[in-house]
Amino acid sequence: MPSPADALPILDVDGLSVRLGKMDQNIVDNVSFTLAPGQTLCVVGESGCGKSLTALALMGLLQSPPLSISGGTARLGGEDLLSMQPADFREIRGGRMAMIFQEPMTSLNPGLRIGEQIAESVRRHKGVSRAAARNRALEMLRRVRIPAPEKRLDEYPHQLSGGMRQRAMIAMALANDPELLIADEPTTALDVTIQAQILDLMRVLQSETGAAMIMITHDLGVVAEMADKVAVMYGGHIVEAGSVERIFTDPQHPYTIGLMSSMPSLGRRQDRLVTVPGVVPQPGAMPKGCRFATRCPFRTEACETVPVLRPCGEGHEVACIHAPLENLAARDLRETGT
Ligand SMILES: Nc1ncnc2c1ncn2[C@@H]1O[C@H](COP(=O)(O)OP(=O)(O)O)[C@@H](O)[C@H]1O
Ligand code: SF4
Numbered sequence: 001m002p003s004p005a006d007a008l009p010i011l012d013v014d015g016l017s018v019r020l021g022k023m024d025q026n027i028v029d030n031v032s033f034t035l036a037p038g039q040t041l042c043v044v045g046e047s048g049c050g051k052s053l054t055a056l057a058l059m060g061l062l063q064s065p066p067l068s069i070s071g072g073t074a075r076l077g078g079e080d081l082l083s084m085q086p087a088d089f090r091e092i093r094g095g096r097m098a099m100i101f102q103e104p105m106t107s108l109n110p111g112l113r114i115g116e117q118i119a120e121s122v123r124r125h126k127g128v129s130r131a132a133a134r135n136r137a138l139e140m141l142r143r144v145r146i147p148a149p150e151k152r153l154d155e156y157p158h159q160l161s162g163g164m165r166q167r168a169m170i171a172m173a174l175a176n177d178p179e180l181l182i183a184d185e186p187t188t189a190l191d192v193t194i195q196a197q198i199l200d201l202m203r204v205l206q207s208e209t210g211a212a213m214i215m216i217t218h219d220l221g222v223v224a225e226m227a228d229k230v231a232v233m234y235g236g237h238i239v240e241a242g243s244v245e246r247i248f249t250d251p252q253h254p255y256t257i258g259l260m261s262s263m264p265s266l267g268r269r270q271d272r273l274v275t276v277p278g279v280v281p282q283p284g285a286m287p288k289g290c291r292f293a294t295r296c297p298f299r300t301e302a303c304e305t306v307p308v309l310r311p312c313g314e315g316h317e318v319a320c321i322h323a324p325l326e327n328l329a330a331r332d333l334r335e336t337g338t
């Protein structure tokens with residue numbers, strides 16, 4: 001599938017950093033990417049790598065204190081989200097941008113009927129009549145393929161199955177035609193069949209609406225299904241970014257290579273690194289230079305300098321001092337004389 005052009009990004013994130021309390025090290029550090037209308041960026045990495053905090057920062061939903069934005073800009077069609085006042089954020093959240101979560105009850109109100117809550121959001125953002133908003137709610141339940149939508153409209157969230165609640169949350173997120181949809185592990189809690197249906201649905205709705213999407217996942221299967229572009233996160237940094245083709249066929253960062261190899265059906269370069277041993281260090285306890293150094297089989301003293309993302313092929317960037325690793329392997333061979 002050709003990916004929509006990068007020419008005019010709807011979202012331009014530059015140097016986004018998030019701080020925890022007074023900690024010296026940013027917990028999300030210098031994250032940059034762009035996203036064009038209709039494009040899907042998958043943000044992938046193990047648990048604790050800063051994926052959710054990146055999303056919450058963009059949505060103005062960081063828990064503050066202890067978390068705060070410590071740098072960067074994030075322009076949604078020209079407006080900087082990171083310097084936006086809470087009142088302005090409430091205007092665009094659920095309107096121009098919306099988020100869906102792993103747990104639908106994060107955004108659904110248990111005390112309101114499904115139809116009422118979607119209609120209320122439509123009235124707030126579009127200022128239409130009650131009847132028009134209710135019609136829009138019904139249309140949305142149809143579009144997310146909830147059976148018997150007229151009946152579901154008047155039900156409470158607890159009366160729906162997990163998969164149906166997920167659909168209702170998607171209906172609510174898309175009710176105001178957002179330009180940007182952020183989905184944080186939206187199918188992780190669902191069984192495999194329902195997961196495939198929800199991903200399918202999201203793809204269809206995205207192509208109908210032309211929304212840009214950030215899909216957060218720790219599942220490379222989801223990445224393969226959904227992504228145009230991929231950003232691999234480790235320890236609050238983007239360590240590798242590129243088109244889905246590049247990331248799957250020619251991963252360059254030792255962490256990405258490790259992730260790929262731990263997924264047998266997609267595994268590449270299995271001869272090099274079979275899994276990623278060890279765990280993500282706690283915030284504040286990251287190594288000084290490359291944050292992956294505690295787990296990296298290729299580290300040298302040079303890795304005590306923070307690696308920055310640099311191009312490594314068309315539409316592909318990597319933040320590893322030693323990439324491409326072929327160079328390191330060749331040097332080792334020369335030095336050992338083997
Ligand atoms: N409200 C918070 N207070 C303190 N630490 C937090 C908070 N939220 C997240 N963290 C920490 O920030 C790091 C990144 O978290 P998160 O973005 O949720 O990771 P991911 O979504 O990639 O699993 C983790 O170490 C997590 O424990
Ligand atoms: S910079 Fe060094 S420690 Fe970091 S991934 Fe590259 S080789 Fe490993």
Ligand SMILES: [Mg+2]
Pocket residue numbers: 051052053184
């Ligand atoms: Mg998360």
